[in-house]
Amino acid sequence: MSGRLQHKVALITGAGSGIGLESSLLFAQEGAHVLLVDINLEAAQKGADLIAQRFTGVKAIATKADVGKEDDIKAAVDLAVKEFGRLDVMARFLLPHLRLPIADDYSSSTTPVCVCCVRVPPAHAHLQGIMHPADDNALNTEERIWDLTMNINLKGVWWGCKYAILAMRNNATDEAKGLHVGGSVINTASFVALMGAATPQLAYTASKGAVLAMTRELAMVHAREGIRFNSLCPGPLKTPLLMDFLNTPEKRDRRMIHLPMGRFGEAVELAKAALFLASDESSYMTGTDFKVDGGLSSAYVTAIGEPVLPPPASLI
Template structure:
């Protein structure tokens, strides 16, 4: 254990799988006590059990949390403070990509409203109650613990470039997360509270693979990826660890792109690159 989060307390929402689970385990490996919050309590509990088995010097607590309910989000923050005395890292990672989310013509109001409630309001509430808790953090200079903390909000590359596969509610929600995070960062910077967005590219996680449920949809995404592959959840967790740790002490208000180069690309070829015909080399 190298201790990049030694003595710190972290909450990770959407911790039952994917980025949330990998981040919870990684944070614990670096010395953090972790509250694993997920709407699926058994999945979060599996993560807490892994922390107990692998990292016995820290504690993982699983709690059921629907981030679409403000009272649930507040209760998770209250639990962290009650159990550990402080909150240093709030990773607002939970979100949905509904299979019925489509283009502007076909997406129903109920899908739009559900997506906004979870993906936007959930992040707002998580940030709100994290700020209130972080303002009260006791200082301990010997352990490097201070008032303030780090809030990490999962946005997406689609918040910047849009999506090639229609998902209007999801894309709009992640754009909202991006701009909300920027404003939170500016408002709370003098309090020692850093707020950054993590913007993953397409990942090989159940959330996206269930959405890209045909080879055609998968190839529609892969054609834009310079690396020619989907990312892994652990690659996002490592980026979240940097934003959570004091190594990023001068980083706030950023849109941290971890996307395999996607947002810098137009369209790439799949397989071996080929030269264009001579007439196009002008």
């Protein structure tokens, strides 16, 4: 199947690497014009250049934005509409997994905070979401850690949805191109929003649960406008940062035992799920928690033995 996003316009955050870059390439391959948004403009531009080299009939533009700032998000949406005439898809890829140094006020790199599993310099970790090392259980988590986590992990999602709605309301129907009013917004939550863990990270888990709740409510409010909202719930992904963290067999095995498919997920597998949610193939889906976790959230006793099927190849 090809042309699943033909003539559509997609804005992808975190597009300089990882899932965001995989999605940008995949969406362009399927016919979408893509605005690649990242704090690292050079990385986003490399993605746009790859699209220009590989695919004909589509346009790709890179722009720098701090997705933790409302003005930057609005400017990115405005740019998509200015350059392409509309916005059909907003896909946000924010996946904190690791704890790297960054100050609470983001002005230096001295205080440990979790950052996204994609390539993000520690000084910009807040742009992707956080899991603070002091994020603990209900008794030990300080109020400032709770507030910091909610401020970073939720506000950017809210702002993105807000400006996507305003843009998608203005989309005109073009039957000849298969374009319609409305659009698709894809927010990234986490499997931890659906499951408990004995290693507490209460504020982070609650923030991801809030992303699910917010996405569901937005889906209900805007359903009759043709604007769909769905959440991706990824399981653990095989990224350089996560693999660096799981640097002993004990650490890897402690997590692998819970994965029925016997391996970590690949960024391209999340991109393929996002492609489905972005396309008209999911036209009757809104308000869903779309799990891409290798069966983790359904597991009790997992299988043994080596997996038969290899992971899919990256597009990068």
